[in-house]
Amino acid sequence: MSKNMLGSNVITQVAIIVEDIESVSGNYADFFGLEKPNIITTDPYEKTQAQYRGKPTEARAKLAFFDMGSLQLELIEPDEHPSTWRKHLEEHGEGVHHIAFVVKGMNEVISRLETKNMPLIQKGEYEGGRYAYMDTQDPLKVMIELLENGED
Template identity: 65%
Template structure:
């Protein structure tokens, strides 16, 4: 059997939108009995080349990561600029924003999903790779994030 649209069915990450990353990351640390993860800002638009709904956006977010075996929990506290993170927080409140998959062939995967009525919402770069959020809510009831790492 082929591997569907993405070439994988392994979920790498669950992304959760939060209002207060310090408070929520401490809650997760207490829950798991681990050290509180440090948060950091995403890169500025000149480095990240962030695009939201086809337009450049200065959007940034505080991120904290918790490694839970095969799955990573990503906490995201968005700034005030237009982004999928800010839109989700404003419209839905805190909660699960996306599930992420590590893929190869970002442009091709975006094209496949868009051909199946799952449009690109936001994309950007990070040190060592790139990401794309695809609007899969109608079909999957959650957003999908594609992650492509450089070697």
């Protein structure tokens, strides 16, 4: 049996790309009988240092989070700039974009996945951590997001 490539098998988050986060977040709140979450906008490039396919991108998105016990449901409404979110919306429409895992040693995990032909698509920083989207669509049929919280 081979070692777990992520160092974790706990799915932390499922994310859905949407065109109208106000409407869809209201629908989910009604469906689950929850408060509609605050909608936040991701930080600008100066803070995120976001890269899409190896190039800097000004991409931003509106986000809404529903905490559902051990799993978080994330809604993402992308802006017009190049990103994995925008590409998904244009090519596939609304729907599931990724599942996320919290990892330790982000760079090592990225390297390990890339040696298995699962390349890095997009990465960036957020308050308190960093994220990376890996192209795992072919072998796993869904994109994987890596989340690492804390210091570099």
